Amino acid sequence: MNDAAGKGDVLLHMHGLRIEGRSDEIWHEIVHGIDVTLRRGEVLGLIGESGAGKSTIGLAAMGFARDGCRISGGSIMFDDVDLAKASDDSLRQLRGSRIAYVAQSAAAAFNPAHKLIDQYCEAPVQHGIMPRAEAESDAIDLYGRLQLPEPESIGFRYPHQVSGGQLQRAMTAMAMACRPDLIIFDEPTTALDVTTQIEVLSAIRDIVRQFNTAAIYITHDLAVVSQMADRIMVLRHGNLIEEGDTRGMIEDPQKEYTRDLLAVRTFRKETVDEPNGETPLLRMQNVSASYGKSPVLFDVSMDIHRKRTVAVVGESGSGKSTAARVITGLLPPSEGQVFYDGQPLAPNHRKRSKDEKRRLQMIYQMPDTAINPRQRVRSIIGRPLEFYLGMRGADRDARVRQLLEMIELDPDEFIDRYPGELSGGQKQRICIARALAAEPELIICDEVTSALDQLVAEEILKLLQRLQDELGLAYMFITHDLATVRAVADEIVVMLQGEVVEQGLKADVLSPPHHEYTELLLSSVPEMDPDWLDNLLGERLEQSA
Amino acid sequence: MSIPLTSNTFGGKASPWVSRIAMAAVHFFILVLFLQNVAVDTWGSVIGLLFAHLYSVVALTYWNRIDRSAAGDTVIVTVTLEFVLISVIFWERASAWPWSTLFGLGLVQICAFAAVRYWKDLRQAPGSAWFGLIVILIYVMVAATAPIIAPFGETEIVGSEYDVWSNKHLLGTDNLGRDMFTRLIYGGRNTVGIAFMTTLLAFIIGGLAGILAAAMRGWVDQVLGRVVDILMAIPSFIFALLILTIVGTSIPSLIMVIAVLDATRVFRLARAVSMNVVVLEYVEAASLRGEGLWWLIRSEILPNILPPLVAEFGLRFCFVFLFLSGLSFLGLGIQPPTADWGSMVRDNATLITYGDITPLLPAGAIALLTIGVNFVVDWFLQKASGLKD
Numbered sequence: 049m050n051d052a053a054g055k056g057d058v059l060l061h062m063h064g065l066r067i068e069g070r071s072d073e074i075w076h077e078i079v080h081g082i083d084v085t086l087r088r089g090e091v092l093g094l095i096g097e098s099g100a101g102k103s104t105i106g107l108a109a110m111g112f113a114r115d116g117c118r119i120s121g122g123s124i125m126f127d128d129v130d131l132a133k134a135s136d137d138s139l140r141q142l143r144g145s146r147i148a149y150v151a152q153s154a155a156a157a158f159n160p161a162h163k164l165i166d167q168y169c170e171a172p173v174q175h176g177i178m179p180r181a182e183a184e185s186d187a188i189d190l191y192g193r194l195q196l197p198e199p200e201s202i203g204f205r206y207p208h209q210v211s212g213g214q215l216q217r218a219m220t221a222m223a224m225a226c227r228p229d230l231i232i233f234d235e236p237t238t239a240l241d242v243t244t245q246i247e248v249l250s251a252i253r254d255i256v257r258q259f260n261t262a263a264i265y266i267t268h269d270l271a272v273v274s275q276m277a278d279r280i281m282v283l284r285h286g287n288l289i290e291e292g293d294t295r296g297m298i299e300d301p302q303k304e305y306t307r308d309l310l311a312v313r314t315f316r317k318e319t320v321d322e323p324n325g326e327t328p329l330l331r332m333q334n335v336s337a338s339y340g341k342s343p344v345l346f347d348v349s350m351d352i353h354r355k356r357t358v359a360v361v362g363e364s365g366s367g368k369s370t371a372a373r374v375i376t377g378l379l380p381p382s383e384g385q386v387f388y389d390g391q392p393l394a395p396n397h398r399k400r401s402k403d404e405k406r407r408l409q410m411i412y413q414m415p416d417t418a419i420n421p422r423q424r425v426r427s428i429i430g431r432p433l434e435f436y437l438g439m440r441g442a443d444r445d446a447r448v449r450q451l452l453e454m455i456e457l458d459p460d461e462f463i464d465r466y467p468g469e470l471s472g473g474q475k476q477r478i479c480i481a482r483a484l485a486a487e488p489e490l491i492i493c494d495e496v497t498s499a500l501d502q503l504v505a506e507e508i509l510k511l512l513q514r515l516q517d518e519l520g521l522a523y524m525f526i527t528h529d530l531a532t533v534r535a536v537a538d539e540i541v542v543m544l545q546g547e548v549v550e551q552g553l554k555a556d557v558l559s560p561p562h563h564e565y566t567e568l569l570l571s572s573v574p575e576m577d578p579d580w581l582d583n584l585l586g587e588r589l590e591q592s593a
Numbered sequence: 594m595s596i597p598l599t600s601n602t603f604g605g606k607a608s609p610w611v612s613r614i615a616m617a618a619v620h621f622f623i624l625v626l627f628l629q630n631v632a633v634d635t636w637g638s639v640i641g642l643l644f645a646h647l648y649s650v651v652a653l654t655y656w657n658r659i660d661r662s663a664a665g666d667t668v669i670v671t672v673t674l675e676f677v678l679i680s681v682i683f684w685e686r687a688s689a690w691p692w693s694t695l696f697g698l699g700l701v702q703i704c705a706f707a708a709v710r711y712w713k714d715l716r717q718a719p720g721s722a723w724f725g726l727i728v729i730l731i732y733v734m735v736a737a738t739a740p741i742i743a744p745f746g747e748t749e750i751v752g753s754e755y756d757v758w759s760n761k762h763l764l765g766t767d768n769l770g771r772d773m774f775t776r777l778i779y780g781g782r783n784t785v786g787i788a789f790m791t792t793l794l795a796f797i798i799g800g801l802a803g804i805l806a807a808a809m810r811g812w813v814d815q816v817l818g819r820v821v822d823i824l825m826a827i828p829s830f831i832f833a834l835l836i837l838t839i840v841g842t843s844i845p846s847l848i849m850v851i852a853v854l855d856a857t858r859v860f861r862l863a864r865a866v867s868m869n870v871v872v873l874e875y876v877e878a879a880s881l882r883g884e885g886l887w888w889l890i891r892s893e894i895l896p897n898i899l900p901p902l903v904a905e906f907g908l909r910f911c912f913v914f915l916f917l918s919g920l921s922f923l924g925l926g927i928q929p930p931t932a933d934w935g936s937m938v939r940d941n942a943t944l945i946t947y948g949d950i951t952p953l954l955p956a957g958a959i960a961l962l963t964i965g966v967n968f969v970v971d972w973f974l975q976k977a978s979g980l981k982d
Contacts, residue, residue: 376881397881405883418874422896435882486882 059127059229059262060086060109066121067104067113067286079104079286081122088229089260093277093294095270095309097501098472101286106232106266110147111139127229145175148223152235154215158207165203168222177226190221193258194251212364213244217251224255231256232264237272241363241528242572249275249574250585268501270309271574274298275581282306294578308503310576327390329354329490329522330375330408335384337374344370345546347384352490355516357523359537359554361530361569367546368526372492375524376410406436409483413495415475419467425452425478426463432485451481455511473504480511490522497532509535530573534558542566615670616656619698620649622677626691641691648699655706665709672705673698686741696737704730718972725968732962736782743775748930755944758951765951768940773951780932780955785962787844787927788917791851792910799856800902803863804890807871818864821857829854830919837925847926851916855909862905866898900974907970911963918959934959 067079079101086092086109094102104117111131113119124131126147131139143149148171151157159167169183178186184203191199194217207215216236223231236252237245253276256263265276273280273294280297282289282305290303301307328351337345345367352358360368373379375386377397386393388408394400412418419428429448433439439447449459455477467475476496483491493512497505513536515521525536533540533554540557542550542565550563557566571584627641656669676698680687687694708715718726735742744763745751749771756766764773802821806814824832833850840846870876876893884893918935920926927933934955941952 378877378881397883400883402883405881410878410881412874412878414874418878420875420879420893420897423892432882435884482878 057088058085059088059090060084061125062105062109062122063125064122065105065108065119065124067101067108068118068120069104070116070118075118075120077120077286078117079108082283082286082288084109084281086230086262086264088262090279091256091263091265091277093273093280094264094266094283095268095273095280096283096289097268097503099285100283102266102283103234104286105283106234106264107149109230109232109264110143110149112143141175144171144228145177145226146228147230147232148226148228150216150219150223150231150233150236153239154219154236155207155212155239157219158215160207163204163206164210164218164222168203168218168225171222172225175226183225186225187221190224190255191218193255194218194221195247196221211244213240213248216240216248220248220252220255224259224261227259228261230262230264232266234266235268238267238269242530242574243363243568245272245574246572246581246584249581252276253581269574270298270502271576271580274576274578275574282309298576298578326353328352328387329389330524331387332371332375333385333387335371335374335381335386337370337379337381339370339379343382343546345374345381348543348546348548349384350541350548350551352522352524354489354522355520356538357516357525357536358539358541359525359527359533360541360543361527361533362543363528363569365545366543368543369494370546371543372410372494372524372526375492376408402436406432406486407489408492409486409488409490410492410494411476411479411483411496414499415472415479416467416499418479419475419482421467423466424463425465425467425470428467428478429481429485432482436486447485451485454484454515455481457481471504472500473508476500476504476508477511480508480515484515484519488521490524492524492526494526495528496525498527498529505532506535512536530569542569611666611670615673616649616653618677619652619673620645622680623648623695623698626680626688626694629688630691637691641695644695648695652702659706659710665712668709669702669705672701676701683741690738690740693738693740697734697741700734700737714976721968722972725965725972728961728965729969732781732785732965735778736785739778739782743772743778745772745775747775747779747932749775755941764954765949767937768943773941773954776932776937777934777954777958780934780937781958783927783931784914784917784934784959787848788910788913791848791913791917792855792906794848794852795855795909795913796859796902796906798852799859800863801890802856803860803865804867804894804898805886806860806864807867808886808889808894814864817860821860824854824857830916833916833920834923834925837920842925842928844927847917847920851913855913855916859902859905859909863898863902866901867894870894870897904970904974907966910966914959914963 062082062084064081064083065079066077066081068075069078070076082101082105084092084105094105096102104114107114108119108124109126109131111119111124111126111134119132122132126142129138129142131142134142158164165184165187168187169180172178172183172186173180187203188199191202196202196214196217202210202214202218210218220231220233220236233252237248240248249272255261263276265273267273274297277294279291279293281291282297282303284305290297290301290306292302297306298310301310330352332348332350335345335348336343348367348371350358350360350371360371362368370379374381375393377393377395377400380395386395388404393404397405423431426445426448429451430439430444433444433447445463448463452459452462457474457477462470462474467478470478476499479496496512497508500508509532512523516523523536525532527533537554540551540554541548542557542563544565549565550557558570562570571587574580623645624642627638627645630641631638659665680694680698715723750769751772752762752766752770754766754768754770756762756770758765762772762774764777767773767776802817806817833854836850837846840850871894876889879889879893917926917933918938921933921935922939926935929936937955938952944952
């Protein structure tokens, strides 16, 4: 509401902020005395891998600590009010009206039982800022500014009736409802496709500029934050590593860790030539498939040769995971066939032989749900050994240890752990070990790195690459992240709405001339250049004009 | 899943000699216990001797497999020898009821082994859980050794009707002149035993069917679901009365009927929670691996739906208890002269008018156990849900 106040006044000043978290009945400090200063209209980027404490600090800016956490020291001055000491009542006054929060998963943050506009109006009406009718017209105005389609009517839909990117923008609109002084964005685009991400990023940036709102932008993606923030703080394990203005930080990072973050995805696989004429390990031939009545795959064909990586790229809903389900036999195709080593595979996985199943393994996107939380690592990795190879007792244990060494985890430390005692990256390594245990020839990797931090993801990619070199595996690599594709692929298949739009060797697909959709995908990958978003939007505007 | 064979978390050393001496003592004790009765009951003694050998083998095997320290050994050995000592002191009663003595010994040892094995968890258990565990332990112990503890026979008439509390009859006598204290002890054995068996059976039937319905979907789910719907459509009390009138009120039929009726509720819960687990990727991964249905149920689904099922077990147990008491009240439950807490309240209800609280004791016993079971279940639930995070 303070449009009159120009840039420059300090809006939020956190001094010596310490936060403790509770585990095993003991309080551990997770944020070790951080100073944050935020001026009006400034966008501050908080960046770091998971566990760095960036979300915790973001929430602390609202005077809020998660369940099992507490603010144990320091002050949080928001416009002369110390939020660390303020009463619940006064905090309630501030939250929603002067400080707002945009969560990572808009789908989970919206109440599915109410229409978007009802949820929009709740805060302004509750805080007595404007009457319902005014709030509604204001909502329509904001929806328009955020470039949502049909701003007059979209608010009258339920959350499940709009797409993920639109929902994230609706959430931003909701945060703007009371024209707060400060908005906290907690990884707002992490769950979105690259193409959708662009829209959300530009919408958020425009609206923040229009209303001169200060914002804290939390993300683990340095390329994204460099588009959004004026200033960046790099965090690690609850400590400040480096702070500086965006351009300076990107061009001349001072600390080793920041350089590591910047250098992510520089890893490249050596290019391999055309596959020779041998029978492909896996061949999909004119496959079409549908869920019930609605068709999702149209005439898809691809070959995967031994010791090669085929990356399947596309945004969500493009049918790339469905293709994997057809190959594994979870979804029998309506037309076409899948051949393995020249032999046709039964459409339904129940009809396939044990050996066929063994040779084709799968690694999933979410390591949290891909391994049974009630089994120890020993059983998770040991089961395929027992099941496919008939190993028991000491033999099996020895092999499990060997596999753990292969995935670079210390056997003595990890063999008796439960998945709950592992980090995301370690869980994904366990999933890889489970797939390796079967001694497969082809592994389908379904978005294996998208739930992980960039540094961790890079290590997983390197591990997969090393395993391919050592064991001669073939990968089918499903992803929406072109940086991953650049790193690991030999061949690329680009999919759009259930069809293959382009396929070929990496060098051919990635170098011009592109198919127009490939071009769109390629150009949507954020780059570590603060001007990238502006330039890109400018270019696209020119083209459409 | 498997227990590490060699590692020793307590840091102490396994002491084979202590274990062998203790086991030899127990073995010898059981031998004497049953040999005493050779003349009276030859077959019982022979089976008892076989059992004694089996028991020693199992106990020794388990002894060598658990992690334990010298302190752990001491706990197990002390508790065992104490029980043997008490049995020797009250030899007359103990030798008259060898099976009860043996069950008592088994229980004591199982508890000691479990306490050593799960000491880490137990130490962190809240007070309420300890209270619940101790209550349950006492109930089970009393139930197992009822004939030894009880001063009189279950159905023996030992005095005049409605005697007051005295040294001879601790809690007085009931409407037929039977000792109230004795009846209370035997009642625990009957009521708790039957309620536990019933609940267990209900969970085996309902739980398995529920997971099966969720795992197989399709027509199996439809058929099982409709059968359950039909059973649930009839008021369960009336349905139970109807069936019990037809088949008669023997204890096995009582257990079967209540178990089947209660299994319908368990089925719904098990199916609902399994549905959430079945769609997860680790179940998909297991079925892609080619695992059979039984593996999916036992290893992938069951461990992950156990917490809600265990919570339900505590509640169901209490409901079964009430159901049994209700049936007893209508004369279709546990039949006299077998002692049963439900009917004991009714039989002696007239005493309440004279300000005597004796008839409320069985009711209090039911209440105490119910609370104890739920405390333990709460603790278990809290622990199990913590593992997920």
